Amino acid sequence: MERVFLHICCAPCALAALEFFRPRFKHITCFFYNPNIHPLLEFRKRLKAVWTLAWRLRGEVEFVVDEEYGLRRFMRAVCHSSNRCRTCYALRLGRTAYEASRRGFSTFATTLTTSPHQNHALIKKIGERVGAAAKVKFIYADLRGYHDAALSEARRMSLYLQGYCGCVFSEEERFAPTKREIYRGPRP
Numbered sequence: 001m002e003r004v005f006l007h008i009c010c011a012p013c014a015l016a017a018l019e020f021f022r023p024r025f026k027h028i029t030c031f032f033y034n035p036n037i038h039p040l041l042e043f044r045k046r047l048k049a050v051w052t053l054a055w056r057l058r059g060e061v062e063f064v065v066d067e068e069y070g071l072r073r074f075m076r077a078v079c080h081s082s083n084r085c086r087t088c089y090a091l092r093l094g095r096t097a098y099e100a101s102r103r104g105f106s107t108f109a110t111t112l113t114t115s116p117h118q119n120h121a122l123i124k125k126i127g128e129r130v131g132a133a134a135k136v137k138f139i140y141a142d143l144r145g146y147h148d149a150a151l152s153e154a155r156r157m158s159l160y161l162q163g164y165c166g167c168v169f170s171e172e173e174r175f176a177p178t179k180r181e182i183y184r185g186p187r188p
Contacts, residue, residue, distance in 0.1 A: 016150035035070020
């Protein structure tokens with residue numbers, strides 16, 4: 001069995017991916033790199049949950065965590081982009097492919113494919129492209145079937161569960177009032 005360098009977006013999705021990858025790979029290194037997560041307090045909650053999971057899985061799974069809050073890097077990347085998700089995927093998967101290659105891995109994957117809300121075809125396309133550029137193979141795995149069980153396990157472990165992908169734009173979409181709320185006020 002090979003080793004895999006696994007980009008993780010959050011602790012709950014890491015649980016889903018580990019369920020899938022553990023029987024298939026002898027060694028898994030989880031890599032937390034997510035400059036898209038905003039605001040800072042949300043980033044810190046997710047970072048704390050990842051460190052909690054790393055502590056609980058110590059000796060079983062290795063964790064590499066980029067603790068830098070990436071607001072400026074993310075905004076520079078997406079400010080002129082016509083497709084923020086494509087740009088965000090390329091930013092995160094590109095860095096993951098680079099780190100996998102630099103650390104001697106021949107394969108990498110991502111937990112982004114755990115979410116039923118992400119564009120799986122685009123993730124696969126970008127993963128393969130950045131993997132080829134870094135000379136590491138991207139492993140696409142549709143992990144949506146592991147999503148609900150991972151959320152249940154995360155709740156059992158008291159890990160933080162977020163309500164949106166993490167970027168400021170998705171947060172806006174999540175909390176934006178409807179036209180009815182704007183013009184008539186909230187429902188009683």
